[in-house]
Amino acid sequence: MSPDVINIAKLSDGGSSEHQIQHRIDVLKKWNLLPGSKILEIGCGQGDFTLVAAYMVGDQGHVTAIDPAPLDYGAPMTLGQAQDKLKQGQIGDRMTFYQSNLQEFLDSSASEQVYDYAIFVHSVWYLPSADALQPMLAALHGRTKHLLIAEYSLDICGDIAALPHLLAAISQAEFNSRSNALDQDDNIQSIISPQIICALAQKAGWELQKEEVVESAEGQEDARWEVHRVLSEAYSLRSESTGDAARQGFANALIDAVAQSARVLGPSPKLRTLPTWLGKWV
Amino acid sequence: MSPDVINIAKLSDGGSSEHQIQHRIDVLKKWNLLPGSKILEIGCGQGDFTLVAAYMVGDQGHVTAIDPAPLDYGAPMTLGQAQDKLKQGQIGDRMTFYQSNLQEFLDSSASEQVYDYAIFVHSVWYLPSADALQPMLAALHGRTKHLLIAEYSLDICGDIAALPHLLAAISQAEFNSRSNALDQDDNIQSIISPQIICALAQKAGWELQKEEVVESAEGQEDARWEVHRVLSEAYSLRSESTGDAARQGFANALIDAVAQSARVLGPSPKLRTLPTWLGKWV
Numbered sequence: 366m367s368p369d370v371i372n373i374a375k376l377s378d379g380g381s382s383e384h385q386i387q388h389r390i391d392v393l394k395k396w397n398l399l400p401g402s403k404i405l406e407i408g409c410g411q412g413d414f415t416l417v418a419a420y421m422v423g424d425q426g427h428v429t430a431i432d433p434a435p436l437d438y439g440a441p442m443t444l445g446q447a448q449d450k451l452k453q454g455q456i457g458d459r460m461t462f463y464q465s466n467l468q469e470f471l472d473s474s475a476s477e478q479v480y481d482y483a484i485f486v487h488s489v490w491y492l493p494s495a496d497a498l499q500p501m502l503a504a505l506h507g508r509t510k511h512l513l514i515a516e517y518s519l520d521i522c523g524d525i526a527a528l529p530h531l532l533a534a535i536s537q538a539e540f541n542s543r544s545n546a547l548d549q550d551d552n553i554q555s556i557i558s559p560q561i562i563c564a565l566a567q568k569a570g571w572e573l574q575k576e577e578v579v580e581s582a583e584g585q586e587d588a589r590w591e592v593h594r595v596l597s598e599a600y601s602l603r604s605e606s607t608g609d610a611a612r613q614g615f616a617n618a619l620i621d622a623v624a625q626s627a628r629v630l631g632p633s634p635k636l637r638t639l640p641t642w643l644g645k646w647v
Numbered sequence: 648m649s650p651d652v653i654n655i656a657k658l659s660d661g662g663s664s665e666h667q668i669q670h671r672i673d674v675l676k677k678w679n680l681l682p683g684s685k686i687l688e689i690g691c692g693q694g695d696f697t698l699v700a701a702y703m704v705g706d707q708g709h710v711t712a713i714d715p716a717p718l719d720y721g722a723p724m725t726l727g728q729a730q731d732k733l734k735q736g737q738i739g740d741r742m743t744f745y746q747s748n749l750q751e752f753l754d755s756s757a758s759e760q761v762y763d764y765a766i767f768v769h770s771v772w773y774l775p776s777a778d779a780l781q782p783m784l785a786a787l788h789g790r791t792k793h794l795l796i797a798e799y800s801l802d803i804c805g806d807i808a809a810l811p812h813l814l815a816a817i818s819q820a821e822f823n824s825r826s827n828a829l830d831q832d833d834n835i836q837s838i839i840s841p842q843i844i845c846a847l848a849q850k851a852g853w854e855l856q857k858e859e860v861v862e863s864a865e866g867q868e869d870a871r872w873e874v875h876r877v878l879s880e881a882y883s884l885r886s887e888s889t890g891d892a893a894r895q896g897f898a899n900a901l902i903d904a905v906a907q908s909a910r911v912l913g914p915s916p917k918l919r920t921l922p923t924w925l926g927k928w929v
Contacts, residue, residue: 519900519903528810538900539821555896614843619817
């Protein structure tokens, strides 16, 4: 384990696993942010990435982290509790959290006029659809020097141990693409492909500088979490409670496909988290 | 190539490729039908399987093949033309074709009281949903000694060259699970998993005897056909013409996933057709 992971794990004090920290370091190292950077993070949730970014930009840098979710959302710790804990930590003064959507925040006096980087890390799939991303990318144009997006790739890159995660993502996105059935507890509300993100960014006036892919960190838990969710009894019941017969049959077949793709990996399958795609725009 | 394939290819006279014939022989060999059997084939289409089954059951056997589709459906040959050609061939007297749905056929004087085998070969995914299969399995109970179903598995069995076919199947089924958007030209109307088929058969009073999996025959074209269809311009346009933003975004991401899964296989990818799952009930 690298010294950075050990240091950040101490600062996190149990908030993030070492695998999650490692993954976020891997993403940030690809982007190679300058120390002292001013970052706007969109969709920060409990602040897992916020902490890693605050560590990496050093004591002259700052991360402004926004999320529209209610502060009492989340378990066992709520969003508000998790963010407060980070603020009270050793590098807490490098982070500021706001409960806000992007447009309202940019319009407020709390926002800088121009950030060095606006960053989405695994927050794009939490949007209800690509249509929700488009106005955000447009609003950011002129308000940040660089736009950085990290989200799962829909490509297992030849590793069948990542197939259960891919199919679990498709299953959750299928459920949440039903207009009458949004479940905010799903980590995946929509699957938005790199191609679609690039098309939206271009439409919003951004110029693509670089695309990269980061393999998931060894032991990264996301695949296990999402597959476990899809294979839970509550998930099947939820699926049966909405939609017509054809939709329900389709949803059930996807659940079976997730189960089968995990089963073929053996009795205690080592599920691999999908690779993460990175885009960088100016 | 086996003598059987060569013989059937001659009888088919260009109607089926050798790969398609090989696949159907592989399926029938697993089922090990007795010569002289009386078969009821449900969803025969152009008769690709009908011919192979008629060959395999010998001159004392017979295949009664039904399909509700209009006889002028299909290109370049219509269903009616393809079936007529088989009837006029050397073993044409071993086959009888009826344009009928199952219940109407069983109620008609044309039907035997009891068949040796009722067979679905790659016709289950052409049904609009699992709900359409249930009454068929119930109607067959008592009218056939054995029920045999062959349909694609949702399991790529560790071969990533089959992933594009799996994702293309999911994409087509997603489109056709929209109540307002059935496209009868899709070979895949719904994905119905082995688990769902088994549950429906049990509910209809059938006792499962055996489950098996047959790998696709080398060169079997189905993967290429379905992937090509999903990646065609017409398919994208069709997807964009229906549904709300979230559904459309989901459909577009699935198309991108199909494209990416094929792209990683190289510039001229050898796409593998999904394995076929076989169920046998008494």
